[in-house]
Structure formats: structure tokens, C-alpha cells
């Protein structure tokens with residue numbers, strides 16, 4: 001039985017929140033750089049499954065295009081920041097900006113989109129299965145790259 005889509009997305013949120021805490025307590029620059037890369041990777045995978053699978057299903061179920069547009073705009077802001085990581089001179093500053101944007105966005109998803117999705121009667125278990133399959137496919141491609 002597949003996990004509910006929202007539970008899956010929330011477990012990604014928790015993982016990335018934990019990674020931001022690890023980054024904060026990491027000491028040496030190479031450990032920080034490695035953690036920054038893991039954070040970017042997790043966020044890239046997460047926003048991808050949201051944009052490919054969860055968000056379109058949400059828009060179909062609720063018709064709330066405005067909430068969708070807003071979430072996509074916030075994803076784009078984080079993607080722009082992620083693109084700055086590899087060559088960042090002030091990595092702490094860039095990671096802090098990613099963290100602020102991400103925590104804000106997660107909070108909005110929790111209170112807004114996810115609450116509305118639950119109330120809409122969306123097929124969350126079916127979507128959860130699709131998200132798991134897609135994540136596994138992409139993770140494999142990345143590992144073999």
C-alpha cells in the first residue's frame with residue numbers, strides 16, 4: 001500500500017529541515033559544501049515531484065490556479081538560489097537564503113495547499129504511489145550519472 005502523497009512530501013520537508021540544522025552545526029568548509037549539495041539535491045527532487053505530480057493534481061481537484069502560481073513562483077526563487085551554490089563565495093549566505101525561502105514555502109504548503117488538498121478528497125494514496133515511483137526512477141538516474 002502506497003503512502004499518502006502528503007505524508008511523503010512532508011517527510012521530505014522534515015528531512016530538509018534536519019539538513020539545514022546539520023549545516024548550521026557543521027564545522028569545516030568541505031563538510032558544509034557537501035551538505036549544501038545534499039540540500040540542493042533533495043530540494044530539486046522534491047520540487048520536481050511536486051511540479052510533475054502533486055501540483056497538477058491539486059489544480060485539477062481544487063481549481064485553485066492562484067495558489068498553484070504562487071507555489072511555482074516560490075519554487076523558482078529557490079531554484080535561482082540553488083543555481084548560485086556551486087560558485088558561491090559566501091556559501092553560508094546562500095544556504096541561509098535557501099533556508100529562509102524553503103521554510104516559508106513549507107509552512108505555506110502545510111497551512112494552505114496541503115490542508116486544502118486533504119479537504120478536496122484528492123486520491124492521495126494513488127498520487128503517493130506515483131511520487132514514490134518517480135522519485136526512485138530519478139534517484140537511480142542521478143546515481144548512475
Ligand SMILES: [Fe+2]
Pocket residue numbers: 047050071075105109
Ligand atoms: Fe513546494
Ligand SMILES: [Fe+2]
Pocket residue numbers: 009013046050106109
Ligand atoms: Fe513541498
